[in-house]
Amino acid sequence: MFIKIDFSSDVPIYTQLRQQIIEGIAAGILKEGESLPSVRQMAEDIGINLHTVNKAYAILRDDNFILMDRRIGAVINSKQNMELNDYESKFEEDIKPIIAEAYCRGMKEEEIIKKIKEIYIKFAEA
Template identity: 45%
Template sequence: MLIQIDFNSDEAIYIQLRNQIILGIATSRIQEGEALPSVRQLAENIGINMHTVNKAYAVLKQEGFVSIDRRRGAVVSIEADKRQALQEMKDELMVVLAKGCCKNISRQEVHELIDQIFQEYQV
C-alpha cells in the first residue's frame, strides 16, 4: 500500500492518511476484506507517530470504511448505508461547491471535473 503524506501541508497527518486509504479503496488499490498494515508497521513505514495512525484508523472505523478485528487489525469493511453516505456527501459538497462559486467556477466546470474524477474510480 502506497501512502503519500505531505509533511508541509496544513492538513492534519491523520486526515491525509484517512484520505489516502479512502482513495485506495475507491480506486480498488485496497480491496474489501483486505487487512490494513498494523498501526506500528504503518507508522514506521511512513515515519509518523503510532497515535496518528491509530487516530486515522479510528476515524475510518467511525465512518464505516474499516472494522477492527482482534486478530487481523483494521480490515476494509464498507458499510452499506447509502442514505447516510449520500447525506454526508451532500454536507461536504455544499461547502466545496460554495468555495467554487466564490471563485467563479461554473456548473459546467464542476460537472466536467466530477466526470473526470469518477472515471478514475470505475472498475
Template identity: 40%
Template sequence: MVILNVDLASEIPIYQQLRDQIVEAIADGVLTKGSSLPATRTLAADFGINFHTVNKAYDLLRQQGLIQLNRKTGAVVTSTVADPPLPAEWTARARTLLAEAVARGLPADEVLKTCRSVLDSFGTTPPEDTP
C-alpha cells in the same frame, strides 16, 4: 498493496491525508473487501509519525463503516459499497468543496464536468440527468 504518502508540510492533518488516501484506494479498487491495512505502529514507524495519528485515521474509517478493527486481524476493509444514504458529514464536505468552486468563479458546468470525470476515474457511472 496500497502505497500511502504523507506530506508533513501540508496544511491537511496527517490523519486526514491517510484516511483520504485509503478511501481513494478503496474507490480505485486497489483495496477491496477483506484487504488488510498495515498495523498502526508499523505505518507510524514507516512515516516517522506518532501511532496515535494512524489510530485516528483508522478510527475515522471504522466509524464510517469502511474498515473493521480487530486485535487479532488488525485493520481490514469491510465495505466497498455505501449501504446507508450519504451521511451528513459527507454532504457537508462536498458542500464546502462546491462552495470553494463557486467562490473562485468556476462555472457550474465545469464543476459538474470535473465531478463526473473524478467519478469516472473510480470506474463508476454517475446517473445521467433526466429532463
C-alpha cells in the same frame, strides 16, 4: 503502500491518511478483506506518530470502511457495509464549501460538474 503525506499541508495528517485509504478503496487498490498494515507498521512506514495512525484507523472503523479485529488487525470492509442511509446529508455538508470556493474562484457550473464526473468515472472504472 501508496500513502503520501504532505507534512506542509494544513490538512491534519490523520485526515490525509483517512482520505488516501478511502481513495485506495474507491480505486480498487485496497480490496475487501485485505489487511492494512498494523498501526505500528503504518506509522513506521510513513514516519508519523502511531497515535495519528490509530486515530485515522478509528475514524475509518467508525465510518465502516474498515473492520478492526484484535487477531488480524485492520481489514477493508465490504462496500455493502460501507453504505449509510444518511450519507447524502454528510456529502452535501462536505462538498458545499468546495463548490462555494470553486464558484468564488470563477469556475463555471459545467466545469464543476465535468470535474466531478471525471473523478467519479475514474473510481467507477477501477
